[in-house]
Amino acid sequence: MPHRAWTCTALTPDLSGLQLLPRPSPPLRPGELRVRVRAAALNFPDLLMTQGKYQHKPPLPFIAGMENAGEVIEAAPDVRDFSLGDSVCYGGHGGAFAEELVAPAAMLRPMPAAMDFAQGAAYGVTALTAWVALVRRAALQPGETLLVHGASGGTGLAAVQLGRHLGATVIATGSSARKLEAARLAGARHLVVVGGHAAGLSDAVKDLTDGAGADVVFDPVGGDLFDASVHCIAWGGRLLVVGFASGRIATLPTNLALIKGFSVIGVRAGESARRDPQRGAENRRAVEALAVAGVFTPLIGARFAFEQAKDAYRAMAERRVAGKIVIEL
Numbered sequence: 001m002p003h004r005a006w007t008c009t010a011l012t013p014d015l016s017g018l019q020l021l022p023r024p025s026p027p028l029r030p031g032e033l034r035v036r037v038r039a040a041a042l043n044f045p046d047l048l049m050t051q052g053k054y055q056h057k058p059p060l061p062f063i064a065g066m067e068n069a070g071e072v073i074e075a076a077p078d079v080r081d082f083s084l085g086d087s088v089c090y091g092g093h094g095g096a097f098a099e100e101l102v103a104p105a106a107m108l109r110p111m112p113a114a115m116d117f118a119q120g121a122a123y124g125v126t127a128l129t130a131w132v133a134l135v136r137r138a139a140l141q142p143g144e145t146l147l148v149h150g151a152s153g154g155t156g157l158a159a160v161q162l163g164r165h166l167g168a169t170v171i172a173t174g175s176s177a178r179k180l181e182a183a184r185l186a187g188a189r190h191l192v193v194v195g196g197h198a199a200g201l202s203d204a205v206k207d208l209t210d211g212a213g214a215d216v217v218f219d220p221v222g223g224d225l226f227d228a229s230v231h232c233i234a235w236g237g238r239l240l241v242v243g244f245a246s247g248r249i250a251t252l253p254t255n256l257a258l259i260k261g262f263s264v265i266g267v268r269a270g271e272s273a274r275r276d277p278q279r280g281a282e283n284r285r286a287v288e289a290l291a292v293a294g295v296f297t298p299l300i301g302a303r304f305a306f307e308q309a310k311d312a313y314r315a316m317a318e319r320r321v322a323g324k325i326v327i328e329l
Contacts, residue, residue, distance in 0.1 A: 002024055003025060003098060003099040004022055004098070004306075005021060005023045006018055006063065006065065006097040007023075007062070008063075009060060009061045012050070018050055018310060020307065020309070023063070023098065026102055028075075031076055032075075032079070033074070033079060033082055033108060034072070034102050035068075035088060035101040036071050036099070036100060037068045037070040037096070037100060037329055038070045038071065038121075039068060039069050039070070039326050040068035040096045040121050040329075041122035041154075041324050041325065042065075043154065043155075044245055046064055049062075049064070050064065050313070058094055063094055063097060065094065065097030066091065066093060067091045067122070068089075068097070069088065069121035070090075070101065070117065071085060071088070072085060082110075087120065088109065088111055089111050089120045089121065090103055092107050097327065099329060109288060113292075118303065118328060119298050122154065122324040123158075123297070124287070125154075126158040126324070127162075127287045128284065128287050129159075129267065129269045130161070131283055131290075133269070134163060135162075136283065138216045138218075140168055142167030145214045145234070146168040146215070146217075146218065147214035147216070147229065147233075148160050148218045149173050149219045150173070150245060151172030151173055151180065151186075151188060152179035152180055152183055152322040153220070154299075154324040155243075156174075157323060159218045160186040160188050161186050161187055161296055162290070164186070165295045170187060170188040170190070171188065171189070171191075171208055171214065172188035172190070172191050172192070173194045174191070174192075175195055175319065177191070182299050182301075185299075198224040198225050198227065201229075202232040203232075205232035209234070213232045213235075215234045215237050218240050218242060219242055221243070221246045222244035222247075222248060223247065223249075227250055230256050230260075230262075235261055235262070236261050238265055239262060239264045241264060241266050300324055301321035302321045302326070303326050303328050304326070304327050304328070305327070308327075312326075
């Protein structure tokens with residue numbers, strides 16, 4: 001039976017190239033599952049991909065969406081790890097914003113029992129990014145200070161949750177005290193409102209750390225916040241470049257890195273798994289275990305009906321929501 005999917009037919013700045021279109025239901029190939037999608041979650045790259053601004057550029061047309069959750073309704077005969085009716089989560093570079101998903105079983109994972117479909121759809125991408133950033137790339141240690149920018153967003157909240165779990169003191173930044181309340185509930189000890197600029201951020205972080213600065217900076221925002229971070233990072237610190245939600249890619253005066261002995265480290269969780277599949281599988285297992293243990297519990301900040309997906313995109317573009325935005329079917 002045909003099903004509907006949000007399909008990007010053209011790269012545009014205003015979502016006009018995103019259309020809800022019918023799609024055929026293909027027969028299963030060996031190793032594949034068919035899933036009835038119950039919820040899908042937005043990530044900032046989803047918006048960038050409709051504009052052609054993300055590093056991964058799938059050929060047109062493509063089904064939008066990186067993650068969802070649903071129920072297995074059909075399995076290829078050779079699939080042994082899943083059964084009909086199982087609740088599963090999907091993560092990939094596309095295909096999530098559809099009423100039905102066909103994907104290799106290797107790209108699906110059991111949904112944690114304590115989560116509903118919205119949470120199951122929403123935790124994977126952000127949690128994996130936080131894990132790769134803080135554990136694999138920064139080697140965050142107990143007792144260190146972690147500065148998390150964009151801490152009211154899905155990725156930032158995952159970093160706050162993991163940082164607290166790892167024993168760090170977490171300083172969270174965000175655009176308003178209202179949004180930062182979510183970061184406090186996730187485990188941040190200190191909250192710093194930065195609004196539309198970063199004035200005063202460096203002094204605030206130094207005051208909170210008795211002048212030492214932050215050992216690790218988790219930065220999915222870039223722009224002015226990156227600029228301020230190089231002035232409040234500790235000696236030997238690690239500055240994690242996770243994204244550029246501000247829209248401006250910062251530049252670094254390399255004399256500052258020399259003087260303070262800090263490292264600037266790029267984070268691409270998905271690409272790291274493609275480059276090293278064994279390590280990628282280890283990362284995924286670690287994230288799943290922490291989700292089952294309750295360390296990663298996504299905050300669902302807004303829910304939209306499937307037909308309202310464009311409204312969900314606009315809410316993300318306008319930064320109206322703390323936590324994850326979910327499309328429910």
